[in-house]
Structures are given as structure tokens and as C-alpha cells.
Amino acid sequence: MSSAYGYGSLTRSAAPQQGMSPAGEGSKSPDQLPRLARDTTAENPWPVNILSQKFHDSVARWPEAWVEGQIVEINMRRPTSGYITLRDNFEEISLPVMGFRAFVSKAREFHQGDRVVIHGKPDIWMKATRLSFVADDIRRVGTGDLKVQIDELRKKLKGEGLFDAENKVPLPEFPSCIGLICAPQARAEGDVITNVNLRWPIAQFKIVHAHVQGAQCPSDVINAIQRLDQDPQVDVIIVARGGGSFEDLIGFSDEGVVRAAAACQTPLISAVGHEDDWTLIDLAADMRASTPTDAAKRVVPDVREQWQLIESARMQMHMRVSARVDNEIRLIDGYANRPSLTHPLTMLEPHQRFLDDAKQRMERGLTRIVDDASLTVEKLHASLTALSPQSTLNRGYAVVQGDDGRVVDDARDVRVGDELTLTLKHGVVVSHATAVGDQRQQGKAK
Missing domain, CATH: 3.40.50.261 (Succinyl-CoA synthetase domains)
Structure with a gap:
């Protein structure tokens, strides 16, 4: 079992290599060392490895046993080996327990505080001359009292x-x-x-x-x-x-x-x-x-992280302020370069165009109205002219009116001696009827 832990055999531990001495000039061969512990003296002691080997050989003859206790530490992270610290149920006494692959597969389900029984055999780890209990089986007894x-x-x-x-x-x-x-x-x-x-x-x-x-x-x-x-x-x-x-x-x-x-x-x-x-x-x-x-x-x-946060915040603030200032500058430049400020009269141009267009539309509208009215007047004038007695007078005719002012259109209404008013193309003539007859008759008027 010692080889499984990496323990060296007595022969390898005691025998020096060629040209080397494990304990200096006065080192002795195994044959020169005392065989029993009672034979050792201050002048002829055992090396540590001899005593450790003696312990190991003695413990190796101890029988296997079942032990009961409470798990206070457990480490089964590696699949090839695991460790448990087993505490007595009543006394402040602990036992280190270790096991290999088969034991680890069984012990994975256990936790700190569990009360268990473990089967195994005592052994000595020669490199540290430390006693341990090498286990091959573990069983649950109940939940540990402390954990409960x-x-x-x-x-x-x-x-x-x-x-x-x-x-x-x-x-x-x-x-x-x-x-x-x-x-x-x-x-x-x-x-x-x-x-x-x-x-x-x-x-x-x-x-x-x-x-x-x-x-x-x-x-x-x-x-x-x-x-x-x-x-x-x-x-x-x-x-x-x-x-x-x-x-x-x-x-x-x-x-x-x-x-x-x-x-x-x-x-x-x-x-x-x-x-x-x-x-x-x-x-x-x-x-x-x-x-x-x-x-x-x-x-x-972390002070470094805080400085980074402050620097980042300062940079962001600077960027935002700069962006805001740049934006305002662009707005001011835009306002300053507008035609309304560089050429203020351009602001009046749309209104002037509107007025000019309105004036033109009004002139065209009034002209059409006047033309239409003039045409109407001319038509009415022509109609009146055509129907006017003056046009008849202009052709050499005269309008005869009696002394009562009525137009005489029938000779039978006139008597000899009646005063007649004749309206000519130009002027008026007053006369008296000297003779009255049919249109076929001829007469003379004074």
C-alpha cells in the first residue's frame, strides 16, 4: 500500500546513491544501524526515514475497521482521490480520512455535517510520518447533530x-x-x-x-x-x-x-x-x-476605476458642451448669412410681387369691365340711335306737333289755322295750317 502513496521502500530510503552520502561523511549503511529501537543511542541513532518506515510497517499490520463520526470537511473534487475530516460525535477529536476512485464515487453524495460510518485501514504517509485512515466504503447514519x-x-x-x-x-x-x-x-x-x-x-x-x-x-x-x-x-x-x-x-x-x-x-x-x-x-x-x-x-x-469614471464623465461633458457651442455657432452663422439679414429688402420682394400681381389682376379686371360696359353702351347707343326720332330728322324728315304738344301723325286731326310746331334736323319751325287734305292732295302751309 505504501507504493500507492508514493512512499519509498526502506532499501531506497536508506541506501545512498553512488558517489553521494545521504547524511554526510558519517552516514552508515543499513547493516550498521541498530535493528531495534531500544538499541539506538545518541551516538548511533536511526535516521528519520528508518523510524518512519518502522511506523509504516507497524501500522500496516493493524486490522481494518469501521469508524463512526460527523463530516466536518469534505473534498471530493478530484475523481482519483478525496479527503474527509471526520469528527467524533461527542469529543473534540478528529480523524483525517482519504480514499481513492471507488471511495470518491461513493462519497460524492455526502456533505458537511452528515453523520457517517466509514470502513478502511490506518496507514502512515512516510513523507510526513502522518497517520491517516484510508477508506474504501462510506455509509450514511443520519444527519449530523450540529447540522441539525x-x-x-x-x-x-x-x-x-x-x-x-x-x-x-x-x-x-x-x-x-x-x-x-x-x-x-x-x-x-x-x-x-x-x-x-x-x-x-x-x-x-x-x-x-x-x-x-x-x-x-x-x-x-x-x-x-x-x-x-x-x-x-x-x-x-x-x-x-x-x-x-x-x-x-x-x-x-x-x-x-x-x-x-x-x-x-x-x-x-x-x-x-x-x-x-x-x-x-x-x-x-x-x-x-x-x-x-x-x-x-x-x-x-477602486480608485483607478473612479478616476476613469471621472475622466470619462469629464470628456463626455466637454464633448457635449463643445457640441452645444458648435451647434449654436452654426445657428448664428446660419442666421447671419440669411438673405433677410444680408439683403433686408429681399424680405419685401414677395409682398411687392404680390401687390404687383394684384394690381395687374385688378387693372386687367377693370379693363375688361370697362370694355364690356363700353361695348354694352355702344350697342345701346346704336340701338337708341336707330330708334331715335333724331335719326329720322337727320334723313330730312320733321316731327309735327300741335299746339297741345302732341305729335300730329294724321292730317285729319289738323284744322286750317292750327298752329303747328315742326322739329327739323336742326332747329324748330312754328307755322299755321292753311289747308288740310289727304296725303295725295297737295296743300300749302303758311
Whole structure:
């Protein structure tokens, strides 16, 4: 089984290569080393590889066994090998378990918090002289006690509305002071501070150190949240912790911690564990970050991006103002170049043309009216002329009127001695009738 792990055999580990000495000038061959542990001395010790091989050979004789516990960590991402950390159901004792392809195919359906029984055999990894349990079978016993408790607490707090979206407080866009809760000298503290300073150098920190695992974790985290929440200078709070096992992060699922996070008036970011880890504080926080580094990227903007936004906005503003000014200049130039301004009289030309056309139309209309009237008058004049007695007089005839002014058209109406008025072409003649007779008779008038 040791070859499957890449462990070297005793012969390969102890025998030096030609021309080389594994431990310097005083190295001994395997035949010169003590055979038993009780035979070793300070002057004649075993090399580390000999002791590791002894451990391996001893553990290899141990029998196979079934063990029961709760999964606190599981990694089955690779198809050829997988790892599980199995925790005792009652004691704070854990066991590393590993398995290969057949075991991985069975273990993929299991999750953190499941209670299982695993069959396998102990083994020693010689490169680190580390004991592990090589498994070949896994079976479900029931849901783990811790997971059940946390799930029941989750349902209870959710029913109270502690996880409702309307209770979430939006993060400030440009925080000036960040409250940070983390373990003293923790890597999470350095990750948050370094990344925030890279993105937003003017941000300041108020750091409260607290236990992030163990029995003191809940009370320390609660006090830290309340302390920073009461500080008026703090704009946002980050609760940060690096990755760990399920049992290491259990303090952040404590009911008091969750209630303190939900009651916090200052925006709070949960950055506990890695992306695959989860705790109840993640549900109560205003934002959940996958890692402390992710929290740093979410809590502040990137100063370079902000400068780019400002530069882009400035350029757009300049372009719009320039375009507006250019457009106004074009309008002014257009107005200035219009014929109505360069030649104002052209504005009157359409009206003048209208008046001239109207005058011509009026003259033509009046001329037609006058011509028609003249023609009518001429026709009437010709008719009157034709019917007028004057035309008869003009032909040498005369109009005879009696003394009563009536026209005499019958000689029988005239008596001798009657005064007659004769109207000629030119002038009037007054005479007296001397004789009256038929038209065939001839008479004379004086």
C-alpha cells in the first residue's frame, strides 16, 4: 500500500546513491544501524526515514475497521482521490480520512455535517510520518447533530424575519472608516487591510480583535459588533476569518452572534471562511463575501476605476458642451448669412410681387369691365340711335306737333289755322295750317 502513496521502500530510503552520502561523511549503511529501537543511542541513532518506515510497517499490520463520526470537511473534487475530516460525535477529536476512485464515487453524495460510518485501514504517509485512515466504503447514519441544530436555529431565526431582505442595510459607496473584527495577527486582517489600501488608500480602520473559534468566539464577536456599531465614525463593519473546518466556524452560527449581526445598524459584511463555507451570520449580514479579500473588494471602490469614471464623465461633458457651442455657432452663422439679414429688402420682394400681381389682376379686371360696359353702351347707343326720332330728322324728315304738344301723325286731326310746331334736323319751325287734305292732295302751309 505504501507504493500507492508514493512512499519509498526502506532499501531506497536508506541506501545512498553512488558517489553521494545521504547524511554526510558519517552516514552508515543499513547493516550498521541498530535493528531495534531500544538499541539506538545518541551516538548511533536511526535516521528519520528508518523510524518512519518502522511506523509504516507497524501500522500496516493493524486490522481494518469501521469508524463512526460527523463530516466536518469534505473534498471530493478530484475523481482519483478525496479527503474527509471526520469528527467524533461527542469529543473534540478528529480523524483525517482519504480514499481513492471507488471511495470518491461513493462519497460524492455526502456533505458537511452528515453523520457517517466509514470502513478502511490506518496507514502512515512516510513523507510526513502522518497517520491517516484510508477508506474504501462510506455509509450514511443520519444527519449530523450540529447540522441539525444549526438548521433548526436557521428556521427559527428566519421565521422571526432576521434574514429578510428588507432588513438589509445598503453599503456606503465611499466609506471613510471601516470597522474590522478578526483574530489578532490573522492573515484575514492583512488581506483586508492590504486590498482596501490598494483600492481606496484614504480609508481608515478601527480594528477589534476577537477569538474566532472556540468557546470564547461568540461572546467576543458579539461585543465587537456592538462596540463598532456604537462608534459614530465607523461607516461599515467587516467580520473576517479565514477558512477552517465546520467545527472551527461553528461560533459564527451561534444564536447570539446572529442576533447581534441582525440588530447592527451599521452595514455589516460577513467574510467568514472560504466560498464553500457557510455560517448563519452570512444570512443575517447585510452582505456576504466569499473571502476576506472579496470583502475588501466589495466594501470600497477602486480608485483607478473612479478616476476613469471621472475622466470619462469629464470628456463626455466637454464633448457635449463643445457640441452645444458648435451647434449654436452654426445657428448664428446660419442666421447671419440669411438673405433677410444680408439683403433686408429681399424680405419685401414677395409682398411687392404680390401687390404687383394684384394690381395687374385688378387693372386687367377693370379693363375688361370697362370694355364690356363700353361695348354694352355702344350697342345701346346704336340701338337708341336707330330708334331715335333724331335719326329720322337727320334723313330730312320733321316731327309735327300741335299746339297741345302732341305729335300730329294724321292730317285729319289738323284744322286750317292750327298752329303747328315742326322739329327739323336742326332747329324748330312754328307755322299755321292753311289747308288740310289727304296725303295725295297737295296743300300749302303758311
